[in-house]
Amino acid sequence: MDIFSTLQEDRARLSASESRIADIVVNDFEFAVNASIIELAERAEVSPPTVTRFCRRLGCESFSDFKVQLARTAHVGVRYLKPESKSSDPADVAQDIITKAQNALFLVHRSLDFAAIEAAVAQIAKAEMIYAFGSGGNSSMIADELQNRLFRLGLRITASSDHGMQLMMAAAARSGDVIIGSSFSGRNAELVRAFALAREAKVKTIALTQTGSAVAKAAEIVVPIDIPEGTNIYRPTSTRIAYIATVDILASLVAYAVQPKAxxxxxxxxxxxxxxxxxxxxxxxxxx
Amino acid sequence: MDIFSTLQEDRARLSASESRIADIVVNDFEFAVNASIIELAERAEVSPPTVTRFCRRLGCESFSDFKVQLARTAHVGVRYLKPESKSSDPADVAQDIITKAQNALFLVHRSLDFAAIEAAVAQIAKAEMIYAFGSGGNSSMIADELQNRLFRLGLRITASSDHGMQLMMAAAARSGDVIIGSSFSGRNAELVRAFALAREAKVKTIALTQTGSAVAKAAEIVVPIDIPEGTNIYRPTSTRIAYIATVDILASLVAYAVQPKAxxxxxxxxxxxxxxxxxxxxxxxxxx
DNA sequence: AACTTATCAAGAAAATAATTTGCAGGGATC
DNA sequence: GATCCCTGCAAATTATTTTCTTGATAAGTT
Structure with a gap:
């Protein structure tokens, strides 16, 4: 577990003085990682021992341990709090995209639902035939990606981004088959329909989508991927990276599950x- | 600039004792970030003052400053040196993939060639027609991705993963058009041929590929993407993430370049x- | 209602540990 | 042979932690 989650979780258990320290750490992270215990104490208007106790309460060995933990998490974890830059300078744009991508990875990793993943992997590994559905550029890429990864493992899979085909395939699928549908928005109505059709025929349905969305509700197994997308519509970076990484994880686990065949x-x-x-x-x- | 680059660059300027410290830091990073100056000194068989001087030479204020710098870079930057885990436990696999993906982002960011990127962006933004070529699952995904991103900006673009089509399109392309070819391996012979054909007709050629590869040599503008792929053939994670991020950066910059139209x-x-x-x-x- | 007791937070001061500085010896280089 | 730089020692400084004490709050007791 990383310090930032711990800090959020334990916030309630902190005393008034300790909360003041927490505030400073969260709001002026740069200061916090560079400050000595005395400087931090002064700024929070507490005594150095209080700072030590604060660190201990968060599960750190010592103040310096705390700083190290902080530094290693924060490089990846804090910046999503910061506003994205509006600059169009190549270096800034690159920095922005890379940071967002790293944050996305950080967030996916933290929120991975292993139970769902394992359930999905089990179904995929023993599927007679797999249908990967996704539409709209991003999700269709994910469907293709699933095909690209899974056919190499000796699995029978086809990907489709065509709503009409998806419905027909869902209708044609048999018990023992699996449909994996991806939807970034979770509101692909045709995919919901395909899932409904498939479930009538006892075809397993797996969704890669937002928790609680229409698509999620329509599927039997939901591998949730919840990433706050930035407001800049030119850059769908984060979500895509999150999906790719999740597919990677799924495919790798399936690979282990079917190893000899693969x-x-x-x-x-x-x-x-x-x-x-x-x-x-x-x-x-x-x-x- | 981050400590790890600095460490690599200044390696030559270090004395024997300092090199020993550097070795320990690079090889046993976990130890280094947690150790006190005395422990680190003992392990390197030098005196604490030497460690202090080592830190100063690397541009740090003090030893603790060094540790913080180290921790914040290394979370993302070091692990690619480490052997990947052989475990098939879901948590380990996920950890491994996420880490590799983050390292990939870190490495791309560091090695981005902005001159090449800006040149590519300029050509793409003013292209009459764009052809995105890539084959073999991964690169074809990149080609599709380019199409997916650039058509939204009002650019005329088509993607193809078919070698035959690529050659014909390259032959049909006219001056003022741009061909963007992606090859992870850099050894896609058909793509090289398509580039050669295109250049005869003064069509601009842009390659996303490994530095120094056959594909790179065949193209006019090379946006280099050099990521050491792990040995586990089930997991082509790193490279893919690196390409996606690079395409994201390119597409974002093109977006800024063509903004009003877009x-x-x-x-x-x-x-x-x-x-x-x-x-x-x-x-x-x-x-x- | 008043007092006692327990519990906990938080600071002061002391102790400890870590880090840095100044200095001097040793070895390499020119 | 002189100079320069590396290096370690020891001292000085600084930072951190421990211990001890005080004060506040809350629960229980007379």
């Missing part, structure tokens, strides 16, 4: 790719 | 999407 297929695919390139090395990653 | 198009697309969903909100990101 290695054979991978080797065959790899051989195919190598002849397509100018020969050689085996370490090169699978696919271009 | 907002109109975005508004039209958005209206279209909203009727497709169950009404409402404008803050929702563009596309699902």
């Amino acid at each position: 290695t054979v297929t991978l080797r065959r695919i790899k051989r195919q790719l190598i002849t397509h390139r100018d020969g050689d090395d085996d370490k090169q990653l699978l696919g271009d | 907002t109109v198009t975005l508004r039209r697309i958005k209206r279209q999407l909203i009727t497709h969903r169950d009404g409402d909100d404008d803050k929702q990101l563009l596309g699902d």
Whole structure:
């Protein structure tokens, strides 16, 4: 667990003096990581021992331990509190995107629902046939990505971003099949319909979407992905990164679940790719 | 600038004793951030003052300043040196993937070639027509992603993952057009051929690929993306994240470059999407 | 209602530990 | 052989933690 979560959680248990310290840490993080215990104490109008006690209460060994914990979390964890820059300078834009992407990873990691993931992995690994659905550019990329990752494991999968096809496929799917649907917004009405159709036929339905959304309610297993998207409509970065990472995790776990089958297929695919390139090395990653 | 770059750069200027300290810091980072100056000194078989001087040489105020700098960089920056875990426990797998993804972002950010990016952005923004090429699952995703991002800006773009089509399109392209080709491996021979064909017709060629690779050599503008991929072939995480982030940066910068044209198009697309969903909100990101 | 007691927060001062500085010896280089 | 730089020692400084004490609040008792 990281300091920032702990700080949020334990906020209630803190005394008045300790709360003042917490405020300073949260609001002026830069100061906090650089300050000595005396400086921090002075600013919070408490005595140094109180600061030590504050650190201990948060589960740290000592004040310096606290600072280290703080520094390592905060690099990734704090900035999402900060307003994004409005600059169009390349360095700023890059900084902004990278930061948001890292925050997204940080947030996904923290909020991963392993129970749901394991349930999804179990279903995927034993599926007769898998249908990956998603529409609208972003989610269709996720569907393709699922196909790209899972067919390599020897699984039978097809991806579709076409609403009409999705409905027909959902209707054609049989018990033992799995439908994985992705929706960033959670409000893809056609996907909801496809899920409903599938569930009538006892087809397993897995949704990658926002908690509590229409799509989430329509699916049997929900792997929730909840990322606050920034307001800049030019940059759907965070959510996409979060989805990609989640798919990566799912696919990796499925790989472990189907391992014996998978290695054979991978080797065959790899051989195919190598002849397509100018020969050689085996370490090169699978696919271009 | 972060400590780790500095450490790498200044490595040559360090004395023997200081090098020993550097070794420990790099190889056993966990120890280094938690150790006191005395512990670190003992382990490196030097005296505490030498450690202080080492920190100063790296541009830090003091030893504790050094530790803070270290902690804040290293959370993201060091782990790619570490062997990845072989565990198949979901929490470990997730941790591993998230860490690798964060490292990838860290590394891309550090190695971004802004000159190349700006050159690419300038060409893309004024292109008559854009062709996005990529094959093999990963790169084809990048090509689709480019299309997905750039068409929203009112640019004319098509993506293709079909080698045959790519060659024909390259042949059909005219001066004023731009071809953007992506290749993770840098050894997609067909893409090289498409670039060659395009350059004969004075079509601008932009490659997203590894520095020094065949694809890189074939293109006029190279936006280099160099990420060491792990050895676990089930997990092409890092590179993909790096490419996505780079495309995000490119697309955002193009958005700024073509702004007036773009907002109109975005508004039209958005209206279209909203009727497709169950009404409402404008803050929702563009596309699902 | 008044007093006692327990509990806890918080600061003062002392003790401890960590860090830095000044200085001097040793080795390498020119 | 002189100079320069690295390095460690020891002292000085500074920072941090521990211990002890005080004061406040709340619950229980007479």
